[in-house]
Amino acid sequence: MDQLMAIRAFARVVEAGNFTRAADSLDMPNATLSKLVQELEAHLGVRLLQRTTRRVTVTPEGHDYYVKALRIVRNLEDIDSAFNAVNGKPRGHLRIDIGGSTARDVLIPALPDFVARYPEIHIDLGVADRAVDLISDNVDCVVRGGPLSDSSLVARHLGNAQxxxxxxxxxxxxxxxxxxxxxxxxxxxxxxxxxxxxxxxxxxxxxxxxxxxxxxxxxxxxxxxxxxxxxxxxxxxxxxxxxxxxxxxxxxxxxxxxxxxxxxxxDYPFHVVYPQNRHLTQRLRVFIEWLREVFPPRLNG
Missing domain, CATH: 3.40.190.10 (Periplasmic binding protein-like II)
Known part of the structure; x- marks a missing residue:
């Protein structure tokens, strides 16, 4: 068993809420992810997840293991991010969600500059006005306007729209x-x-x-x-x-x-928002810094 991969697979299932979304986010077959979690449970001798045909529930033991194992995953990501930062090569996938008109008129026209600066970062852009669950939908950050109500999220002010x-x-x-x-x-x-x-x-x-x-x-x-x-x-x-x-x-x-x-x-405030308990990877950090650089302080058109 690749224990580290199994830990990552289990953690992603907990965050995504089901196996299918977790498998998609890790770019692996559903069956492979399920096998990794089963092997991890067999290795530990405890049931981490309670599975039914409709949903996946984390057991008390699974919750405790997730909290402890997440520290290991974050530490490894810190090492990877530091190494990438030293070599000036942030890389990997970013999943960003943004409203329709803001994507069309603000982000997408500026995006060629980001792509040119960071050619090894791949962006999946979700464009919709609906709210997303950053954890279960496996989204790195969202750009949204209006007042903020969820205290579990970190928000960085970008600008205001007239x-x-x-x-x-x-x-x-x-x-x-x-x-x-x-x-x-x-x-x-x-x-x-x-x-x-x-x-x-x-x-x-x-x-x-x-x-x-x-x-x-x-x-x-x-x-x-x-x-x-x-x-x-x-x-x-x-x-x-x-x-x-x-x-x-x-x-x-x-x-x-x-x-x-x-x-x-x-004026209507705009923020970039990301989960408080998610590791801020180097690729997400440079995207947020870039976004705050290019986002106009006052959007007048």
């Missing part, structure tokens, strides 16, 4: 140009952004000096993905609130017009 309210010239010609936020309740059509987590519509928010207004109105259309949300506005379906950087090209081309510019809501 929010605007906008619609097409055709829409404004038909429904009129609102001069005050509360006018949106009177006959206007709103295209809401729906939370990918719970399906609820985000309210339209406005601020001017000390005055703040939040509108929770019925929407004609709701969309739970940022690029599609913007496309709905460009199609003339109604008024949206979105990031200025996401709408910049459409504003410049005249396809969209900003409205209620004196009532822009507060």
């Amino acid at each position: 929010m605007i309210t906008c619609a097409t010239p055709g829409y404004l010609k038909t429904y009129g140009l609102p001069a005050y936020p509360l006018e949106l309740k009177n006959g206007h059509r709103l295209v809401s952004y729906l939370s990918p987590q719970n399906g609820r519509a985000f309210p339209f928010r406005f601020a001017r000096d000390a005055e703040k207004i939040e509108l929770k109105t019925d929407h004609r259309i709701g969309v739970n993905e940022s690029n599609a949300h913007l496309a709905a506005a460009v199609a003339g379906l109604g008024i949206i609130q979105t990031f200025r950087y996401a709408a910049a090209a459409d504003l410049l081309a005249g396809r969209l017009v900003e409205i209620l510019a004196d009532w822009r809501p507060a």
Whole structure:
């Protein structure tokens, strides 16, 4: 038995929550990973995992072994990272999750620079507005906007995005140009952004000096993905609130017009987030440092 490989396999099953995701993340067949865990259990003489057809549960003995064994895995990764750092060659796979418009307009245009600097780092980019479980989905880090609620995660601030309210010239010609936020309740059509987590519509928010207004109105259309949300506005379906950087090209081309510019809501913070209990590999460290270098402090488009 390759005990070190068996320990890594077991630890990844615990983190991923099932054998299939763990095997995928280690680039090995499911049967091989299962055999490694079985050999480790036989070697220790205890059951580490309780398997059913639907789920994998860590036994009390398995939890204790995972906590102790993880120190060994991290120490080895520290050695590998230090060696790679000395030789200036961070390498391996990075799994990054990011929202749709931020990937399209911010990260991907800058990514050729990172690829040129670190040719031996391979990136798997997950693009979606939905939240991911960094541990079970085996994601190294996520780039997300908005307030942070999970205290088990480490967050590094990247910058802030300006929010605007906008619609097409055709829409404004038909429904009129609102001069005050509360006018949106009177006959206007709103295209809401729906939370990918719970399906609820985000309210339209406005601020001017000390005055703040939040509108929770019925929407004609709701969309739970940022690029599609913007496309709905460009199609003339109604008024949206979105990031200025996401709408910049459409504003410049005249396809969209900003409205209620004196009532822009507060800037939206963006962070890069990673698990607190996961070893910060050299490849993840250089990616975070690079991201903080290239991410604009204020995203205005």
